[in-house]
Structures are given as structure tokens and as C-alpha cells.
Amino acid sequence: xxxxxxxxxxxxxxxxxxxxxxxxxxxxxxxxxxxxxxxxxxxxxxxxxxxxxxxxxxxxxxxxxxxxxxxxxxxxxxxxxxxxxxxxxxxxxxxxxxxxxxxxxxxxxxxxxxxxxxxxxxxxxxxxxxxxxxxxxxxxxxxxxxxxxxxxxxxxxxxxxxxxxxxxxxxxxxxxxxxxxxxxxxxxxxxxxxxxxxxxxxxxxxxxxxxxxxxxxxxxxxxxxxxxxxxxxxxxxxxxxxxxxxxxxxxxx
Amino acid sequence: xxxxxxxxxxxxxxxxxxxxxxxxxxxxxxxxxxxxxxxxxxxxxxxxxxxxxxxxxxxxxxxxxxxxxxxxxxxxxxxxxxxxxxxxxxxxxxxxxxxxxxxxxxxxxxxxxxxxxxxxxxxxxxxxxxxxxxxxxxxxxxxxxxxxxxxxxxxxxxxxxxxxxxxxxxxxxxxxxxxxxxxxxxxxxxxxxxxxxxxxxxxxxxxxxxxxxxxxxxxxxxxxxxxxxxxxxxxxxxxxxxxxxxxxxxxxx
Numbered sequence: 001x002x003x004x005x006x007x008x009x010x011x012x013x014x015x016x017x018x019x020x021x022x023x024x025x026x027x028x029x030x031x032x033x034x035x036x037x038x039x040x041x042x043x044x045x046x047x048x049x050x051x052x053x054x055x056x057x058x059x060x061x062x063x064x065x066x067x068x069x070x071x072x073x074x075x076x077x078x079x080x081x082x083x084x085x086x087x088x089x090x091x092x093x094x095x096x097x098x099x100x101x102x103x104x105x106x107x108x109x110x111x112x113x114x115x116x117x118x119x120x121x122x123x124x125x126x127x128x129x130x131x132x133x134x135x136x137x138x139x140x141x142x143x144x145x146x147x148x149x150x151x152x153x154x155x156x157x158x159x160x161x162x163x164x165x166x167x168x169x170x171x172x173x174x175x176x177x178x179x180x181x182x183x184x185x186x187x188x189x190x191x192x193x194x195x196x197x198x199x200x201x202x203x204x205x206x207x208x209x210x211x212x213x214x215x216x217x218x219x220x221x222x223x224x225x226x227x228x229x230x231x232x233x234x235x236x237x238x239x240x241x242x243x244x245x246x247x248x249x250x251x252x253x
Numbered sequence: 254x255x256x257x258x259x260x261x262x263x264x265x266x267x268x269x270x271x272x273x274x275x276x277x278x279x280x281x282x283x284x285x286x287x288x289x290x291x292x293x294x295x296x297x298x299x300x301x302x303x304x305x306x307x308x309x310x311x312x313x314x315x316x317x318x319x320x321x322x323x324x325x326x327x328x329x330x331x332x333x334x335x336x337x338x339x340x341x342x343x344x345x346x347x348x349x350x351x352x353x354x355x356x357x358x359x360x361x362x363x364x365x366x367x368x369x370x371x372x373x374x375x376x377x378x379x380x381x382x383x384x385x386x387x388x389x390x391x392x393x394x395x396x397x398x399x400x401x402x403x404x405x406x407x408x409x410x411x412x413x414x415x416x417x418x419x420x421x422x423x424x425x426x427x428x429x430x431x432x433x434x435x436x437x438x439x440x441x442x443x444x445x446x447x448x449x450x451x452x453x454x455x456x457x458x459x460x461x462x463x464x465x466x467x468x469x470x471x472x473x474x475x476x477x478x479x480x481x482x483x484x485x486x487x488x489x490x491x492x493x494x495x496x497x498x499x500x501x502x503x504x505x506x
Binding site for chain 1: 258
């Protein structure tokens with residue numbers, strides 16, 4: 001790999017549009033919770049996830065393909081009929097909702113805010129992987145196998161701000177790949193992310209729980225358990241990617 | 254203070270233009286080397302620094318006010334006549350050039366790239382301080398005295414990328430102010446910068462020397478000593494600010 005870089009903040013998304021991303025593999029992280037939820041749904045047998053930014057986009061797909069399930073939150077809660085013209089969403093954005101019973105064999109249209117923005121910002125890349133702690137080792141192996149010229153780790157953040165848990169996820173992936181990188185390839189941002197992860201390594205849960213999102217989730221009784229759920233390491237053994245048609249699937253082996 | 258936030262990357266500058274910065278104090282860091290050089294020049298008796306982005310702007314001020322001195326680099330070297338219509342610049346961007354003999358009582362027009370971009374991005378803020386390790390404690394005290402509603406630490410970066418040494422400087426300032434902040438005021442970015450600084454605390458020089466800029470300067474025999482020079486802590490006892498007329502001066506006590 002010739003370059004390894006981490007983008008910490010949503011402000012970087014705008015700059016990405018003017019950047020040549022050919023020969024670049026992006027890995028997008030939205031640890032709390034979009035990317036963690038996506039890989040959980042795939043682990044439980046979902047056929048594909050279609051990420052969209054806005055509720056009307058999700059509804060349009062549902063009209064065309066009534067068999068899809070709808071997932072999404074606003075302000076942490078499952079989208080209610082009042083926001084979606086009376087259509088009830090099947091899921092919120094808690095990964096614990098996406099059980100095998102409910103998702104096996106299904107295609108799920110998921111509307112998130114920052115997670116989707118991050119994925120769309122990567123649209124011109126050669127390939128886009130879905131990053132999470134839940135499948136980090138498998139993602140690292142898939143990155144190594146695809147041996148991209150440039151590796152760009154994209155933190156989704158929250159609103160317009162940097163989110164610590166995404167930086168920790170990106171840093172953990174940097175750490176797994178570190179020995180495969182030439183020193184000259186490593187940008188300062190990757191050095192920072194890895195250093196942050198290593199400083200928190202013995203207690204990533206405490207570090208991530210100290211984040212703004214960690215605090216927010218911990219304050220909501222229904223969602224508190226999502227924090228520990230999303231920070232489990234390597235419970236799934238597959239990488240996931242966003243294909244050119246906009247579907248997130250298990251990476252073909 | 255109601256908010257403490259760190260911007261790591263030049264991509265954030267564009268977003269700053271659309272942001273309300275009233276009731277905000279910005280501190281800009283360009284550790285290697287613009288902000289370190291600015292405070293060194295002021296410490297050695299310079300009257301003011303006028304930061305400008307482009308060589309023609311510097312030359313226009315020189316024509317109007319022939320007594321000013323010109324400072325600036327391109328690619329690490331003092332601007333040569335070939336780039337400036339035959340006008341020789343008095344200084345490059347090495348803080349060690351700005352000795353008392355050469356700068357006392359003078360106004361210096363300084364053309365830098367990222368440092369100036371960062372300062373201009375802060376133009377709508379209530380106040381802008383010049384951050385460096387060289388006057389960090391004094392800067393922290395000035396921040397506390399000015400007691401802003403919002404404190405925004407702006408890392409200049411290099412080109413379009415995050416620069417580790419700026420994040421370390423911002424993190425060191427966060428660390429000095431930490432006990433004066435309410436937990437709810439602290440953004441994840443500030444938490445990250447402080448954590449990075451604390452992980453590197455016992456050997457900031459080694460950490461910063463591992464940055465891209467540290468490597469570059471260490472590879473240039475004339476500039477190698479700038480690295481250690483800029484990383485000295487609290488050798489100057491004043492804060493500096495950018496006034497509304499665009500002059501950087503010692504902060505009036």
C-alpha cells in the first residue's frame with residue numbers, strides 16, 4: 001500500500017468529492033451504530049442492506065419492492081408513521097433488533113444520517129468496506145487480500161463533529177495493518193488514530209463509553225446495551241462491502 | 254466555557270465559513286513552523302506580524318510600507334527573487350532566523366500556506382490566539398482570562414492533511430484547560446487531542462519528530478534544529494492574538 005490515511009470528520013466528506021479515489025479502498029466506520037448494525041444484519045442472514053439518506057428514498061424503494069424491510073432512526077428512535085406518511089418502519093438502528101428470525105433472506109433499506117453520508121462520500125472509490133469492531137480482523141484480512149494502492153479509513157462522526165468511537169475503530173484497523181505498511185505510506189492521521197487506539201487498548205469500552213455517543217446511548221434505557229454490543233471484537237468472520245449498485249453484502253470470498 | 258472542540262484537518266476550514274463564530278475564541282496551531290515562528294519574532298521584539306497567503310499580497314504591502322520586512326517560504330526554503338519579481342525576502346520560515354538584532358521594533362509580513370489559511374478561517378471569531386508549545390502556558394492563562402463561551406482549537410495541518418504536531422499542541426492546551434471545563438462541554442475531538450498528547454507526554458519530541466513534517470525537517474540539514482526549537486515548552490510568557498486589522502501582536506495585558 002502506498003498510502004494509509006484516516007479522515008476524522010464529516011467536513012472531510014466534501015473534500016473527498018474533489019479527490020481522485022481510483023486505486024483507493026475506503027473503509028467506513030459508524031461504530032455507534034450504523035456500520036455495526038449492518039454487519040450484524042448480514043451475520044444473521046440478511047441478503048443485503050441498501051443504505052439511503054432520507055426517509056422518502058426508503059419509501060420509494062419499498063413501493064417498488066414491497067418485500068424489503070425498512071430500518072432507520074431519527075434521534076435514536078425507530079422512525080414512526082408520523083415521519084413516514086403512515087408507513088411503519090420494521091427496525092430502528094439498534095443492532096440487537098436485527099435477529100436471524102427477522103432478517104434471514106431479507107433485503108433491508110436502512111436510512112441513517114452520518115453513516116450514509118460517509119458511504120456516499122466514498123462512492124468514487126474502487127471499493128468500500130463496512131468497518132466495525134464486530135468484524136475487524138476479517139476486514140483487515142480482506143484489506144490485505146485486496147492490496148489496494150491507497151487505503152482510506154473514513155470516520156462517519158456525529159452531526160458535523162468527530163466521533164471518538166469511530167476514530168478508535170479506524171485506529172484498531174490501522175494497528176492490525178501496521179506491520180504491512182511501509183513507514184513512508186503512513187499519514188499523520190493514521191498515526192494519530194493508531195496511537196489513540198493503543199492508549200485505550202486495555203479498555204476500549206471505557207474509552208468509547210466516554211464519547212458523546214456513548215454517553216447518549218448509556219442515558220437511554222432501551223439502547224444502553226448497544227454500547228457493549230457494538231464494541232465486541234471479532235464476533236463475525238466476514239468482511240462486507242458496498243457494491244456498485246449500492247447494496248451492502250458479505251464480501252464474496 | 255460551553256464548548257471545547259478541536260479541528261484536525263484543513264477540510265474543516267471550509268466548514269468554518271458557514272459557522273457562527275461569535276462568542277468563540279479560536280487558537281490556531283501551526284507548530285512546524287508558522288505559529289512557532291510568529292511568537293518567536295514577537296518574543297524578540299517584533300512590533301507585529303502580518304500574515305498573508307500569497308507572495309503578491311506581501312509585495313503589495315512592502316510597496317505601500319517599505320519599512321516592513323518580508324518573511325516566507327515555499328517548499329521549506331526562503332522565497333527567492335525568481336518567485337517574487339526580484340524582491341529578496343528577508344527571512345524564510347525558520348524561527349531561528351528571527352533574532353532580536355533583526356526583528357526588534359519591526360513589522361514583518363509573513364506569507365505561509367496552511368498557517369495563514371487556518372488564521373483566515375477563524376476570521377469571524379471573537380478573538381484568535383496564536384498557539385505554540387513555546388507560549389502554551391501563557392496562552393492557556395489568556396484563554397481562561399478571556400473566558401469565552403466557545404473555545405475552538407484549529408490545527409493548520411499540511412497541504413490537505415492532518416499534521417500530528419498540531420494535534421499534539423492542541424491536545425497539550427486541552428490538557429492545561431481540562432480541569433476548568435465541564436464534562437458536557439468537551440467534544441470528542443478535544444478528548445482525542447488530549448489523549449494523544451497524554452500518550453506522548455513523556456516524549457513529545459519523539460512523537461512529533463515521527464510526524465511527516467518532523468521527518469521532512471529532520472532531513473534538511475539547515476532546518477533540522479527547528480524541530481527541537483519549536484517543541485520547547487513555555488519559553489515565552491505572553492499570549493499573542495490576531496487583531497481585527499489583521500496584525501498579530503502580543504496580547505495586551
